[in-house]
Amino acid sequence: MTQHSHGPHDGHGPATWAMAARATLHCLTGCALGEVLGMVIGTALAWSNAPTVVLATALAFVFGYSLTMSAVLRAGLGFKEAIKVALAADTVSILVMELIDNGVELVIPGAMNAQLSQWLFWGSLALALALAFVVTTPVNRWLIGKGKGHAVMHQYH
Template sequence: MSDCCHPPAATPPQAAHAHEHHGHAQGGSWRAAASITLHCLTGCAIGEWTGLAIGVSLGLESHHTIMLAVTLAFLCGFGLTLLPLMRRGMSFSQAWRLVWLGEVVSISVMELVMNIVDYHLGGMGSGMSLLHPQYWIAFGIAAVAGYFAALPVNWWLLRRNLKNCH
């Protein structure tokens, strides 16, 4: 695959870095924004679900569950972004400098919306079992809401070269 978000495997890290600036590659297209938003959602959802599962299973108060879920969402989101770049030959600090701002903004928007929606739908912190359908309904709706909240943000970040494909 050799589109804006997936440079060829044999591309040297420096060339991949230059290729990944969407302002130069595709001008920050909606297609590229959709791809990176889905990637962001994957990391956020893994961390979010893990935090919610731990918090609900342990009977933590809702604000502790939210803090745990958000922390793990950021860790997983950054992990899914940084590890592939480091596998391509970038050092941690090079990869961090490339992605930190765009990821912080994108993950923050996604997490804010996901947690508000999930909380108001009774999915987190309500003491319900992970086996209860409402838990999963709330999580699913929150994930969709988070995606659509972060999509225009990522498009804007791409247009201004503040976010890169990873």
């Protein structure tokens, strides 16, 4: 396994907004893939809100963890260690993102009942993901500053 130092952010230290935004964007990529796929499947199958949200959330975690795992596996980490890094790097970020994203979807009138062909479906989903990014970025900044969250991945880049 090859490890590279990235300076003061390998552990504790000040985290920049740019670092936090990159970490959140990484997380948002996986979350959005899972969230959109779950919402599309639930809507296409005419599921009620609860199973649709559960599927979307589960897929967001699967895709989010998978993106991190693929990066650290490419860096030479073993599978079991890659799982540990993904859990440490992404769990809080994905959890916050999913709470915001699904919460927004549930409070926008008609969003959960909108069909795939309606702008409300796609517009509310885009708004929910954008708000999740805005709320999760400061969380990731705080985590990185504490040497947690995406900070645990820096040694494998």
